[in-house]
Amino acid sequence: xxHSTVPRTRAEADATKKTPVxxxxxxxxxxxxxxxxxxxxxxxxxxxxxxxLMTLPAVLLVLLFNYVPILGNVVAFxxxxxxxxxxxxxxxxxxxxxxxxxxxxxxxxxxFWNSVRNTLVLFVLQLLLYFPIPIAxxxxxxxxxxxxxxxxxxxxxxxxxxxxxxLVIAVFQQLLGGAGLLSQLLRDHGYxxxxxxxxxxxxxxxVTAQSVWKDAGWxxxxxxxxxxxxxxxxxxxxxxxxxxxxxxxxxxxxPALRPVIALLLVLRVxxxxxxxxxxxxxxxxxxxxxxxxxxDTFVWWNGVRNQDFGYAxxxxxxxxxxxxxxxxxxNKVAHLMGEQGVYKK
Amino acid sequence: xxxxxxxxxxxRSFLASTAVATAAVAGGVPLLSACGGSDxxxxxxxxxxxxxxKLLPAYVAASVVTPDIPSKNGSAVGFTSKLDLADLKTSVPxxxxxxxxxxxxxxxxxxxPKEDNAYYKAMNDLVGVDVVWQNQDGNTYDxxxxxxxxxxxxxxxxxxxxxxxxxxxxxxxIGKFADLGPYLSGDAVKEYPNLAAIPxxxxxxxxxxxxxxxxxxxxxxxxxxxxxxxQDIFEKEGYEVPRSCDEFMALAKDATNARAKRWACxxxxxxxxxxxxxxxxxxxxxxxxxxxxxLVYRAETDEYLEALEWTRKLFAAGVVHxxxxxxxxxxxxxxPKFAAGEFLVYNQDISQWWSRTAEQATQNPEFKxxxxxxxxxxxxxxxxxxxxxxxxxxxxxxxxSKSVIRDVLALANVTAAPYGTKEYMATNxxxxxxxxxxxxxxxxxxxxxxxxxxNAYVMVASPAATIAHPDFPEVAKGQVEWxxxxxxxxxxxxxxxxxxxxxxxxxxxxxxxxxxEDDIVRGRKKxxxxxxxVSDWKSKGGDKLRDWYQKILDENGPAAG
Numbered sequence: 001x002x003h004s005t006v007p008r009t010r011a012e013a014d015a016t017k018k019t020p021v022x023x024x025x026x027x028x029x030x031x032x033x034x035x036x037x038x039x040x041x042x043x044x045x046x047x048x049x050x051x052x053l054m055t056l057p058a059v060l061l062v063l064l065f066n067y068v069p070i071l072g073n074v075v076a077f078x079x080x081x082x083x084x085x086x087x088x089x090x091x092x093x094x095x096x097x098x099x100x101x102x103x104x105x106x107x108x109x110x111x112f113w114n115s116v117r118n119t120l121v122l123f124v125l126q127l128l129l130y131f132p133i134p135i136a137x138x139x140x141x142x143x144x145x146x147x148x149x150x151x152x153x154x155x156x157x158x159x160x161x162x163x164x165x166x167l168v169i170a171v172f173q174q175l176l177g178g179a180g181l182l183s184q185l186l187r188d189h190g191y192x193x194x195x196x197x198x199x200x201x202x203x204x205x206x207v208t209a210q211s212v213w214k215d216a217g218w219x220x221x222x223x224x225x226x227x228x229x230x231x232x233x234x235x236x237x238x239x240x241x242x243x244x245x246x247x248x249x250x251x252x253x254x255p256a257l258r259p260v261i262a263l264l265l266v267l268r269v270x271x272x273x274x275x276x277x278x279x280x281x282x283x284x285x286x287x288x289x290x291x292x293x294x295x296d297t298f299v300w301w302n303g304v305r306n307q308d309f310g311y312a313x314x315x316x317x318x319x320x321x322x323x324x325x326x327x328x329x330x331n332k333v334a335h336l337m338g339e340q341g342v343y344k345k
Numbered sequence: 346x347x348x349x350x351x352x353x354x355x356x357r358s359f360l361a362s363t364a365v366a367t368a369a370v371a372g373g374v375p376l377l378s379a380c381g382g383s384d385x386x387x388x389x390x391x392x393x394x395x396x397x398x399k400l401l402p403a404y405v406a407a408s409v410v411t412p413d414i415p416s417k418n419g420s421a422v423g424f425t426s427k428l429d430l431a432d433l434k435t436s437v438p439x440x441x442x443x444x445x446x447x448x449x450x451x452x453x454x455x456x457x458p459k460e461d462n463a464y465y466k467a468m469n470d471l472v473g474v475d476v477v478w479q480n481q482d483g484n485t486y487d488x489x490x491x492x493x494x495x496x497x498x499x500x501x502x503x504x505x506x507x508x509x510x511x512x513x514x515x516x517x518x519i520g521k522f523a524d525l526g527p528y529l530s531g532d533a534v535k536e537y538p539n540l541a542a543i544p545x546x547x548x549x550x551x552x553x554x555x556x557x558x559x560x561x562x563x564x565x566x567x568x569x570x571x572x573x574x575x576q577d578i579f580e581k582e583g584y585e586v587p588r589s590c591d592e593f594m595a596l597a598k599d600a601t602n603a604r605a606k607r608w609a610c611x612x613x614x615x616x617x618x619x620x621x622x623x624x625x626x627x628x629x630x631x632x633x634x635x636x637x638x639x640l641v642y643r644a645e646t647d648e649y650l651e652a653l654e655w656t657r658k659l660f661a662a663g664v665v666h667x668x669x670x671x672x673x674x675x676x677x678x679x680x681p682k683f684a685a686g687e688f689l690v691y692n693q694d695i696s697q698w699w700s701r702t703a704e705q706a707t708q709n710p711e712f713k714x715x716x717x718x719x720x721x722x723x724x725x726x727x728x729x730x731x732x733x734x735x736x737x738x739x740x741x742x743x744x745x746s747k748s749v750i751r752d753v754l755a756l757a758n759v760t761a762a763p764y765g766t767k768e769y770m771a772t773n774x775x776x777x778x779x780x781x782x783x784x785x786x787x788x789x790x791x792x793x794x795x796x797x798x799x800n801a802y803v804m805v806a807s808p809a810a811t812i813a814h815p816d817f818p819e820v821a822k823g824q825v826e827w828x829x830x831x832x833x834x835x836x837x838x839x840x841x842x843x844x845x846x847x848x849x850x851x852x853x854x855x856x857x858x859x860x861x862e863d864d865i866v867r868g869r870k871k872x873x874x875x876x877x878x879v880s881d882w883k884s885k886g887g888d889k890l891r892d893w894y895q896k897i898l899d900e901n902g903p904a905a906g
Contacts, residue, residue, distance in 0.1 A: 083494060083520040083521055187604045197671070306512040
C-alpha cells in the first residue's frame, strides 16, 4: 500500500467514503487502518455493512468449497483408506497416522522426480513455443480492417477451444497416427508411416502442438481487449514522427500490451506444474509414463488408480508448495520489470 | 513384523495406538515397520475349511438339457444340437422381483446400447425389477472403480472382475458390500434354484473377508483369452496356423503389408506368456507357485523375460498394427478393424469368438474367426496355467435395503438360468422378433440384437460354465474343443481356487509391472529395467509377501489338483 492512497485531508477522506470498495480501488478501509484514530473498526464496519453483507454469500461459498476441503490434505500424513466408512471424515478419523512417511517415499521415488522433470520441461517448451503465439495472432487479427474477415477468422481460431480433448486427440490420431491418413498416404508413395503419436522422444512437442492448435485462438481474447484500449492518437502521433508500421508496433503496441503480458506470464508460471491433465492422460499409454507422466497424472495414477490416497495427497502438497514458490519468483520478476504482477506489497 | 492375520490389531483398533506409531517415528524407527500394525487387519488372508463350509450355499444340480459335449479337462459343457425353441423350459415360474429400482455399475466391452433399449426393458419385465445400467468401459474399469467406491454414491450393485481387484479394492469390497450369507448360505439358497445350481467352486471364490459377498460368474479354469484369427484370410492366403514362436514370427512377417493396410496382429503379449509358460497375471494369487519347496512369483521367472523379449521383437519387426502401440487408454474397439482385415490375429475373451461371428454373419459372409491353439515357444506342447473358476463377481451395496437385496437375487436367479430355459434365451439372445429371428428352428441375431444384447445382464451371476450357440453350433463345438485341448496342458498353480486378500501394505507392490511390460514390448524400456524392477520389488516387500503367502500355504495346504 503506497502512502499516496491514504487520505490526507478531511475532504479526501470524505470522498473515500463514497468510493465503492468493490471497484478494486485500494483506497478506503485499509488506508484507514494506518491511522486508527481516523476511522475506528466499528465505524468502518457500520459504513460498509451493506457491502460486507453483499459479499457474505460469496465468502461463505469460498470458505465452504475452497477452504474446508483444504483440511482434507491431512490424509497426506496418513495411510488413508477411504473405504473404512461411507463418510470421508469418519474414514480420516479411522485411518492410521504415518507421520511424514508419504513425503519420505516421495523423495525416494524416482517416478515422482521423473514426473517433475517432465512437467518442467513441458512447461518451458510451452512457454517458449505456445505463449508468444496468441500475442502474434492478436496483433495479426488487430491489423485486419474488414470487420467481416476479422469476425470469421476469429471464429475459426476460437472454435477448437470448444472441442474436448478426446476429440482433439482422436483427430490427431486419425491424421497423424501410425494407421492414420498421412501415414497411409506416405506408404502409398513408398515411404514409411509416421510414428509421431507413439514416439516418446517427440511427445512433448506433440503435446505442445496440440495445445497450440486447440487453445492459441482462445488465448488472444485478452490481448485483443488490451489492444482495443490503445489510443489511436498514439499511432497517429508516431506516424507523424515518421515511424513505420514495424516501429509503431514496437514502440506503441507492444508497450501497451506489456502489463497484460506480464500478468498472464505470472499466472502462467503459477500454473506451471499443471500442464494438461486430460490431454496427457489420454496419451500416456501411447508413449509410456517415462515420457508422459506429469505431476497431475502421477497424482491421479497413485491416488485414483492405485487408491494410495495418502501418497497422492502428499505429492499434491509438494506440487502446491513448488507452485507457490514459482509464483512468488515470477511476481518478483514482474516487479523488477516495473509491472504490477498479480499483487503488490 | 510377522504378518499374522489372527492376532494383529484390526485397522479400527489401530487408531488407539496412533500415539505409539508417532512416537516410533520420532524415535527414528523405520516408518514402514512402525505402521505395519495395519498388516494384521481381519480383511486379509483367505477363508477355507470349516469356516468356508458354513458359508457356502447348498448345491442342487439342475440340468434342463443334456449337454452334447460333457465337460472335460475343465472345459465348459457344450451344446451343439438343435434347440427346440417352442419347448423351452421355465426355470423361474413366479416373478420373484418386487418391482424396485436397482442401479448396477458394470464393465462393458464394446459400445453400450441406449439406456431404454428393448433388451433391457424385456429383461426387467421378466425379472420384475427395474434395473438401471451404468455401463463403464471395461478396458479402463480399474480407473473408475476406486473413485466410485470411495464416494458416497455407490450403486446398488457393482460388478468387479478379479483382475481389477488391485490396490485397496479388496478392502473396499469387504467394507462396502452386503453379506449375502443370510440369504444364500446352506439351504437358504434353495429359494433361488438357479443360484443353487452354481458350482460350489465358484461360490468359494465369492467369500471375501470371511463373508459370502459375491454373486459369481462361473468360468472354466482354462484360459479365457484365446488368440483369435481370421481363418478365412488364412485359408485364402494359404497361411498355416503357427506351432512355435519362430513360425509365428515368420508368418507375421509374411502377412504384414503396411502399404495395403494389413498387419499380422495386435499386441501378442498374452500369447507369448502362454507360449513360454509364464504364471498367470490374471490375479495376484495366481502369480505365485511353489517350485522345489519355494514360492516363486511370475515376474521373477526367466520365462517372463523371454516372453517379453519375443513380444518386443514382434513390435520391432513392424508386424503389429500401429493402433496396438497406443496402449489401452485410447485404443478403440478392435472389432471393426479386425473385420476389415487390418490385422489377422489378436487376443480376446473366448466369448468374442461367437459374438464377432454373429455380428459379421449377415453383412460379411466371408468372415470367419477361429481360435488358435496356444503353442509352446519351441514348438513343443505349451505349459499353461489355470485361471480361477470364477473371476467376475456382482456385489450388493451394504446400504441396500432388504428388498433391494431380494430384488438383486431375483435378478441373479434369472440370469443364472441354465441352457434350455426361457430365461437363458432371454438373457443371452433377447426378444424374439426384435433381437433374433427364428428360421428352421435356429435363432439368428438381428442387427439390433448385436447392439442391445451385449454384456449387461450376463455380468450378474451366470449358470455353470456353458457354451451353447444354437445359431452357430460349429462355433460352440470349436470353443469347447479348444478348451478341452487347452485344458489338457493346463496346470493349477499353488493358490488356485482360493480368494486371497493381500495385506494393505503390499497391495500396490506389483502395480507397475504391467506398465513396464507394455513399455518393454514397445521398445521404450529394456529387459534390464524389468530385472531392476524385480529386485526393487523384492526389497520393497516382495520377499515379505512371499513369507506371507507361505504362511497361507502352510495353514491351508495347496490347491487340490
